[in-house]
Amino acid sequence: MAEDARIRLAVDIGGTFTDVVLETLSGRLTTKVLTTPAAPEEGVIEGIGVVLKLAGLEPSAVGLFIHGTTLATNALIERKGAKTALVTTAGLRDILEMGYEKRFEQYDFYMDKPEPLVPRPLRFPVRERISAKGAVLEPLHEDDLMTAAEGIRTSGTQAVAIGFIHAYAHAEHERRARDILAGLLPGVTICISSEVCPEIREYERFSTTCANAYVRPMMAGYLNRLRARLDTIGLRAPLFLMMSGGGLTTLDHATRFPIRLVESGPAGGVILAGQIARECDLPATLAFDMGGTTAKICLLDEGEPERARRFEVARMYRDLKGSGLPVRIPVVEMVEIGAGGGSIARVDAMKRITVGPDSAGADPGPACYGRGGKAPTVTDANVALGRIDPARFAGGRIALDKGKAGAALGADIGSKLGLSDHWPAAGVSEIVEENMANAARVHAIERGKVIDRYTMVAFGGGAPLHAGRLAEKLGIDRVLIPVGAGVGSAIGFLRAPIAYEVVRSWRVPLAQSDLGEANRVITSLRNEAHAVVAAGAGKAALTETRLVDVRYVGQGHELPMSLPNRPLAASDLPDLRKRFEDRYRQIYGLHLPDMAVEIVTWSVTVSTVLEPPAKLAAAKRTGSAAPIGRRLVYEPAKGELVEMPIYARADLKPGVRIDGPAVIVEDETTTIVPASFGATVNARGDIVMEARHAR
Numbered sequence: 001m002a003e004d005a006r007i008r009l010a011v012d013i014g015g016t017f018t019d020v021v022l023e024t025l026s027g028r029l030t031t032k033v034l035t036t037p038a039a040p041e042e043g044v045i046e047g048i049g050v051v052l053k054l055a056g057l058e059p060s061a062v063g064l065f066i067h068g069t070t071l072a073t074n075a076l077i078e079r080k081g082a083k084t085a086l087v088t089t090a091g092l093r094d095i096l097e098m099g100y101e102k103r104f105e106q107y108d109f110y111m112d113k114p115e116p117l118v119p120r121p122l123r124f125p126v127r128e129r130i131s132a133k134g135a136v137l138e139p140l141h142e143d144d145l146m147t148a149a150e151g152i153r154t155s156g157t158q159a160v161a162i163g164f165i166h167a168y169a170h171a172e173h174e175r176r177a178r179d180i181l182a183g184l185l186p187g188v189t190i191c192i193s194s195e196v197c198p199e200i201r202e203y204e205r206f207s208t209t210c211a212n213a214y215v216r217p218m219m220a221g222y223l224n225r226l227r228a229r230l231d232t233i234g235l236r237a238p239l240f241l242m243m244s245g246g247g248l249t250t251l252d253h254a255t256r257f258p259i260r261l262v263e264s265g266p267a268g269g270v271i272l273a274g275q276i277a278r279e280c281d282l283p284a285t286l287a288f289d290m291g292g293t294t295a296k297i298c299l300l301d302e303g304e305p306e307r308a309r310r311f312e313v314a315r316m317y318r319d320l321k322g323s324g325l326p327v328r329i330p331v332v333e334m335v336e337i338g339a340g341g342g343s344i345a346r347v348d349a350m351k352r353i354t355v356g357p358d359s360a361g362a363d364p365g366p367a368c369y370g371r372g373g374k375a376p377t378v379t380d381a382n383v384a385l386g387r388i389d390p391a392r393f394a395g396g397r398i399a400l401d402k403g404k405a406g407a408a409l410g411a412d413i414g415s416k417l418g419l420s421d422h423w424p425a426a427g428v429s430e431i432v433e434e435n436m437a438n439a440a441r442v443h444a445i446e447r448g449k450v451i452d453r454y455t456m457v458a459f460g461g462g463a464p465l466h467a468g469r470l471a472e473k474l475g476i477d478r479v480l481i482p483v484g485a486g487v488g489s490a491i492g493f494l495r496a497p498i499a500y501e502v503v504r505s506w507r508v509p510l511a512q513s514d515l516g517e518a519n520r521v522i523t524s525l526r527n528e529a530h531a532v533v534a535a536g537a538g539k540a541a542l543t544e545t546r547l548v549d550v551r552y553v554g555q556g557h558e559l560p561m562s563l564p565n566r567p568l569a570a571s572d573l574p575d576l577r578k579r580f581e582d583r584y585r586q587i588y589g590l591h592l593p594d595m596a597v598e599i600v601t602w603s604v605t606v607s608t609v610l611e612p613p614a615k616l617a618a619a620k621r622t623g624s625a626a627p628i629g630r631r632l633v634y635e636p637a638k639g640e641l642v643e644m645p646i647y648a649r650a651d652l653k654p655g656v657r658i659d660g661p662a663v664i665v666e667d668e669t670t671t672i673v674p675a676s677f678g679a680t681v682n683a684r685g686d687i688v689m690e691a692r693h694a695r
Contacts (some may be wrong), residue, residue, distance in 0.1 A: 002018035002479050005224050005322050006024075006025055006063060006067070007022070007023070007024050007025070007057070007061050007062050007063050008022075008023045008062070008063060008065075008493050009021070009023075009048065009051075009064070009065045009066070009199050009523075009636060010023075010063050010065075010066045010067070010068075010491065011021050011044050011047065011048070011065070011066075011067050011068075011490060012067075012068045012069070012265050012268060012489045012490040012492040012493065013040055013044065013068070013069040013070060013071060013265075013342070014034060014035060014070055014265060014292055014293060015291070015292055015294070015342065015359055015361050015362070016034070016072060016202070016291065016292020016295030016340065016341065016352070016359070016360075016362045016365065017032045017033065017034060017035060017292055017394075017461060018030075018032070018033050018034070018035045018040075018043040018044060018046075018291050018602075019031075019032050019045050019047075019292065019486070019487035019489065019490040019668075020033070020044075020047035020048060020050065020051050020300060020487070020490065020495075021051070021119075021484065021487050021490040021491050021494065022051040022052065022054075022055055022057075023241045023494055024055055024057070028484060028491075029051045029055050029485070029627070030051065030484055030487045030490075030491075030667070030668060031045050031046075031047055031050045031051050031054075031395065031397075031487075031527040031668075032046040032124055032273040032394050032395070032397075032461065032486060032515075032622050032667075033050065033394075033397070033668075034359070034362040034363075034365070034398070034666050035362040036362070037361065037362060037363055038223075039225075039388045040069070040071060040222060040461070041222065041226040041317075042119045042205065042228050044067075044226060044462060044606075045229055045230075046665075047231065048233075048235070049233075049585040055423060055635060058234065059230075059234040059235035060234045060235065060236070062235050062237045063237050064234065064237050064238060064239060064243075065142070065230070065237045065238065065239045065240070065242055066239075066240050066242060066248060066493040066494060066496070067226075067239060067240070067242065067308070067493075068242035068261070068265045068267070068490070068493055069261065069262075069264060069512055070242070070262075070264075070265050070293075070331075070617035071218070071219060071261050071306075071486065071608070072258050072259065073262050073313060073529060074217075075214070075215050075218055075219075075358070075689075076117075076211060076214065076215065076262070076313045077313065077346055078489075080108050080116075080219065081117070081213075081214035081215045081217075081218055081368070082158035082189065082213070082214055082216070082217040083116055083122075083155070083156060083157050083158050083159070083212055084118050084122070084157065084158070084159040084160070084161060084213050084214045084679065085118060085122040085123070085124060085148075085151075085155070085157045085159070085160045085161070085164075086118045086122065086123045086124070086160075086161045086162075086206065086210055087126055087145070087148050087150045087160060087161070087162045087177060087179075087181070088123065088125060088126065088164060088206065089125070089126065089128055089129060089163075089164045089165045090125040090126060090127045090128075091125070092125070092145075092163075092165060092202060092206075092372045093123045093125045094120070094123075095203055095206055095521070096116040096117075096118060096123070096148045096201070096203070096206060096207065096210065096355070097116060097210075097449075099113075099203055099324065100203065101150075102322070104321065104322030104325070104336075104657060113323075114324055114325055116210075116321050116395070116588050117207075117211060117214045118161070118210050121152075121155075122155060122157060124144075124147070124148035124150060124152070124319055124456050125144070126144040126145060126164075126177065126333060127141040127321075127650050128139070128140040128155070128164060128173045129143055129165060130164070130165070130166050130167075130172070130173060132168065132169065133167050133695065134169070134170045139258065140148070140173045140177065140495070142180060144182050145177055145181060146184070147468055147598045148181070149180075149181055149184040149582060152181075152185060152188065152687075153163060153184075153185060156435065157188065157192075158188060158189065158217050159188065159189040159191070159213040159214060159216060159217055159273050159615075160181060160185070160189065160190045160191070160208070160213060160467060161190055161191050161192075161193070161206070161210040161213040162174050162177050162178055162190065162192045163190070163191065163192075163193040163202070163205060163206040163209050164177070164193070164203060165468075166620060167193055167194045167198075168193070168194060168197075168198040168199050168200055168205060168504070168505045169198075169505065169506060170556040171192070171194035171198070171554075174192040174193065174194050175192065175194070177301065178192050178220075181513050181670060183331060187195075189213055189216050189217050189220075189551060190213075191209050191216065191226055191490075192209070192214040193206060193208075193209040194470065195203045195257075195451050196208055196209045196212045196259065197209060198503065198504045199234075199309075199328055199503055199504070199505045199601055200507070200600065200601070201328075202517020203228070203326070204310070204326045204328045205328065205497055207325055207326050207327060208259060208326070208327045208329065211259050211313065211325060211327050212257060212259040213239065214257065215258075217256050217530065218639075219255065219258035219261070220255040220398065221390040222313055223241075223251060223255050224255065224497055224689075225238075227239060227251060227303070230659045232576060235336070236414070238536060239251050239497065240254075240260060240536055241253075241254035241264065242261070242264035242265070242268050242493050243261060243264055243265060243267065243330070243499075244258045244260060244261065244262050244263035244264055244266075244267050244311070244329055244330065244331045244332065245260070245267065245329070245330030245331055245332065245499070245604075246267045246270065246271055246307075246496060246498060246499070247330075247496060247497055247498065247499025247501070247607060247670070248441065248493075248496050248497065248498045248499065248536070249498070249499075249500055249532060249536075250350045250532065250535045250536050250642075253500070253532055255545075257635070258329055259329055260314060260329050260330070261309065262311070262327065262329070262331075263331055263332065263334075263504065265291075265489045266289055266296040266298070266332070266334055266336065266489065266490035267300075267331075267332050267492075267496075268488075268489035268490065268491075268493045269287055269289040269296065269459055269460065269488050269489040269492050270283070270287050270298050270300070270305050270334065270481065270492070271492040271493075271495050271496050271559040272287075272330050272457075272459065272488050272491050272492035273285055273300060273457040273459075273492075274296070274300055274303040274304060274305065274488070275303070275492075275495050275613055276348070276457055276480065276482055276686070277300055277302070277457070277500065277611050277615040278303040278456075278612065279302040279684065280682070280684075282303075282457075282480075282516060282685075283301065283302055284299075284300070284301055284449075284454045284455065284456050284457045284466055285299075285300040285301075285303070285454060285456075285457055286298070286299055286440065286451065286455065286456045286457070287299075287300060287305075287457050287459075288436075288440075288456050288457065288458045288460075288463050288467060288470065288477070288604075289335075289458075289459055289460040289463060289489060290339070290340060290436075290458075290460045290462035290463035290465075290466060291324075291340050291341070291460045291461055291462060291487065292340045292341045292342045292359065292361070292362070292379075292462070292491075293336055293338070293340040293342055293343070293359040293361065293460065294336050294337060294338055294339065294340050294357075294359075295336070295339040295340060295436050295439075295460075295462070295463075296334050296335070297333075297334060297335050297336075297436070297440045297443055297444065298332060298333065298334035299326075299333075299364035299444060299447065299449055299451075299454065303372070305331035305332045305333060305358070306332075306335070306581075307330065307331065307332055307333060307431040307445070307545070308330075308331055308332075308333050309328055309329065309330055309331070309503065309603075310326060310328055310331075311327050311328075311331045311394040311530070312324030312325065312326055312327075313327060314324045316587045317595065318407060321378070323348075330501045330503075330605075332507070334369045334443075334444040335439045335440070335442070335691075336358065337356070337433050337435060337436065337439045338355075338356030338357020338358065338359065338480070339355060339356050339357075339378070339380070339435050339436055340356075340359055340378065340674050341362055341366070341377065341378050341379040341389070341461060341462045341646055342355070342359040342360040342362075342366055342377050342378070342379065343356035343358070343359050343360075343377060343378050343432065344356065344358050344359065344360055344366065344375045344376070344377055345356050345375075345376045345377060345378070345380075345409075345412070345413060345418040345428040345431075345432075346375070346376075346413075346647075347412070347413060347417060351416070353417070353427045353428060353431045353635070353690035354431070355378065355392045355428060355431050355432045355435060356432075356435075358642075359374050359377075360375060360377050360686060366378075366379040366380045366381050366405070367380050367401075367404045367405055367407070367408035368383045368390070368400040368401050368402065368405035368408075368547075369398065369400065369401075370399075370400075370401045370404060371643060372648070373406065373408075374408060374420060376409040376411075376412050376413060376424075376428065377408075377413065377429060378407070378429070378462070379405075379408055379462075380405035380406075380408055380425070380428075380693050381409065381423075381424075381425035381428040381429045381432075382422075382465055383400055383643070383693065384402065384405050384406050384422060384425035385407040385422060385425045385426065385429060386433050386631055386632050386641060387415045387465050387634070387635035387663070387670060388465070388635055388670055389631070389646075389665065389670070389674055390402050390615065391674070392665060395668070396667075399522070402603045404426075405425075405552060407475075409425050410424060410427070410550035411580070412649075413427065413428065419468045421628065422509065422634055422640075425634070425640075426634055426636070427614075429634070430636070431471075431648075432466070433466055433470055434473065434533050435472055435683060436466070436470055437473040437474055440470075440474060440560075440695070441474070451474055451476070452474060452475035452476055452477070454476060455476070455478045455479070455480060456470070456471055456474075456476050456478070456479045456648055457479075457480045457482065458479060458480070458481055458485065458490065459481070459482055459485040459486070459487045459488025459489070460488055460669075461485075461514075461668060461669050462487070462673040463485065463575050463669075464485050464486075464600075464669045464670060464672070464687075465670055465671070465673075466672075466673055466679055467479045467671075467689075468660075468672050468673060468674040468689060469636055469672075469674060470689075471677075471689075472636075472674060472676060477690060477691040477693075478688065478689070478690050479677070479686050479688070479689040480650050480669050480686050481664075481685070481686060481687040481688075481689070482684070483684060483685040483686060483687045484668070485671075486666065486669035487667055487668055496609045497534065497607040497609070497610050498537050498540070498607065498608045499535050499606065499607035499608065500532040500605070500606055500607075501529065501603055501604070501605040501607060502525045502529045502603065502604055502605075503525075503527075503601060503602070503603040504521065504524075504525060504600045504601070504602055504603075504657075505600060505604055506521055506601075507599070508598060508599050509553070509596055509597070510550070510573055510576065510577055510596070510597040510598055510599060511573070511596065511597070513568075513573060513599070515567075515569070515570065518602075519568055519569050522546060522563070522602065522604060523569070524565075524662055525602060525603065525604040526546075526604045526606065528553075529544075529604050529605065530542070530606050532597050532606075533606045533607065533608065537668045537680075540608040540609065541608065541609040542606055542607065542608060543606070543607050543609050544565050544604060544605065544606050544607075545561065545562070545604070545605040545607070546563040546564070546565060546575075546602075546603070546604050546605075547562055547563065547603045547605075548560070548561055548563055548599045548600075548601065548602050549561075549599070549600045549601040549602075549603075550576070550580045550597060550598070550599055550600070551597070551598060552584075552595040552596070552597055552598075552602060553596040553598050554595075558601065559574060559580060559583050559584060559587070559602050561579055561580055562574075563581070577597050579591070580597060583625050614624050617650060619678075620654075620655045621655045621657065622653055622654070622655035622656050623647065623655075624656065624657055624658065625647055625651060625652055625653075625654065625656045625657075625658060626651075627645035627646055627647050628646055628647065628648050628651070628664075629645075629646045630643050630644065630645050630646060631643070631644065631646060631663070631694070632644075633661070633663055633672070634680055635661050635674070635675055636674070637674065637676060638675070641677075642661060643662070644661045645662050646662075646663045646664075646665060647662060647663070647664045648664075648665060648666075649664050649665065649666040649671070649687070652664070652665065652681045652687075653681065654681050654682060654683050654684075654685065655680070655681065656680065656681050656682050657678065657679070658678065658679045658680075658687075659673075659678050659679075659680065660673035660674050660675050660676065660677045661674060661675040662681070664680070664687060671687055671689075672691055676692055677689040677690060677691055678690060
């Protein structure tokens with residue numbers, strides 16, 4: 001069968017599970033398989049085989065393949081990337097160590113700073129200097145590059161990052177250094193900051209370039225192996241990669257700039273939540289994604305999340321800004337904590353239950369997997385509390401051992417705190433839910449949002465198990481569990497546009513802007529972004545977003561402002577200043593009319609145009625549903641196990657109503673309806689839980 005662009009495949013690799021979604025003309029098929037850490041492509045191929053067999057299709061029938069993965073993130077967190085060197089301007093060798101020159105934990109004398117990806121012996125200074133205005137103050141000393149190449153060769157380094165001062169604007173020396181080192185170091189990956197992150201602020205630019213070089217050999221190797229394996233099985237459809245900013249990019253750009261993939265999985269889930277918000281007319285939405293390793297929370301207004309161009313990876317201290325490795329890439333603003341199904345529970349020195357951030361992952365996995373894991377996890381707690389049916393987990397493909405879950409919880413939690421029966425598991429569940437609630441509260445407060453006004457959209461294998469209790473803690477009255485919630489991020493991939501953002505720093509006073517040069521910069525960015533998107537967009541309609549970062553001269557931070565999608569005219573400059581000052585006054589309560597304003601950074605995003613989703617019609621009430629069984633499940637409101645009815649989600653038709661407490665089961669996840677909630681099914685087939693007091 002020849003490939004059909006309407007038959008589409010999406011795969012999301014997580015720390016524990018690999019989620020696979022196949023959309024065909026007749027519907028959607030999904031599966032979850034355990035991630036294979038040693039060779040991730042094998043788990044992908046296994047999952048693809050499962051859904052294609054269910055659909056009765058050959059691999060050649062697939063017309064489009066979209067992929068997202070946390071592999072780059074995990075490599076940075078676990079420090080399992082390539083041995084990397086930094087070649088930099090003489091005098092800047094220690095900038096990775098100096099960072100922002102401030103303490104992120106002011107009063108902690110024993111504070112652990114994140115170790116740079118590149119140790120000092122592998123940072124090689126080179127004499128060269130170009131001024132911010134482009135004047136060559138010192139020529140590139142090529143003999144220094146020869147010395148650096150010898151040190152790189154003898155150290156067995158696999159990747160090199162090149163970062164010179166002011167290269168964001170004047171890249172000649174970086175390009176020349178790359179050409180020389182490429183000839184001297186065959187087979188070594190080389191990344192230059194003027195391509196990876198052409199923006200001001202040397203620390204963040206160098207950190208981003210080092211991170212890209214650090215993960216590129218591993219990611220390029222994986223992606224190329226995956227492409228080869230897909231070709232071998234006859235799946236030759238175009239392959240696109242999900243990026244952290246919510247757009248898709250080509251395989252070529254993903255292998256060159258894998259740092260842009262670090263939050264690709266969570267971004268897919270946010271896209272799904274945004275689509276649901278627009279279809280269901282939800283003005284304020286909280287996307288809650290809980291998988292096997294982490295939980296992610298993102299706030300959306302009118303279906304759109306906040307976006308940023310700065311992100312921290314591998315924080316040493318949970319939720320503490322400045323304790324991680326900064327990377328400047330387009331990202332969706334969200335909070336992520338180590339609270340997933342595989343997160344390990346323990347009792348600390350103060351006799352408190354703690355959960356995460358470390359995870360049992362897929363190998364050996366939670367104790368109940370029976371694969372050698374001994375430490376108790378959140379999944380073990382959910383099995384012990386009756387929330388997960390051991391015989392139906394992952395559609396029955398993974399049999400769980402309730403006895404091993406209880407034994408691990410009893411040994412590591414119960415025996416140390418004098419707890420028995422269901423209480424060790426209840427303690428683990430309550431702590432992980434409070435951790436998530438606290439992260440959500442802080443995230444909302446930092447953005448001036450009132451969290452109990454939001455509707456929660458919960459997806460991922462773990463989120464529907466905990467969404468009801470989390471909503472109770474946050475005072476949220478409505479929770480929506482979408483169709484295919486267990487593989488929600490992968491479904492979101494299929495809703496993503498092909499998009500690419502190009503950013504470049506060029507500082508220019510607003511009042512003295514050279515409009516000719518400004519339009520040349522915008523055209524250059526636009527052409528670069530169009531070239532990337534056009535490689536996969538075909539004849540699809542495209543749209544552009546143009547932004548500039550603006551500040552008062554002398555300040556250290558900027559505000560993003562939009563530009564018209566046409567050449568800039570003189571009349572645009574006063575309007576830009578007025579909009580900047582209005583925004584500045586809105587945020588800070590004042591403006592500075594006598595201060596000069598400057599543009600610091602320019603960006604253009606090109607994206608395919610997506611059809612707006614149709615508004616959802618109300619479902620007619622059809623009465624209640626018949627349970628398929630009953631079992632004992634922990635109910636926090638009563639503090640005990642109570643007998644709950646079990647419903648099969650596939651049996652629930654639009655308009656049906658279920659009163660909590662209840663359990664709704666499906667192959668990829670389980671939804672717990674607390675006693676304080678009732679549930680209905682909307683016209684999309686989503687489960688909508690509403691607090692009783694809200695009706």
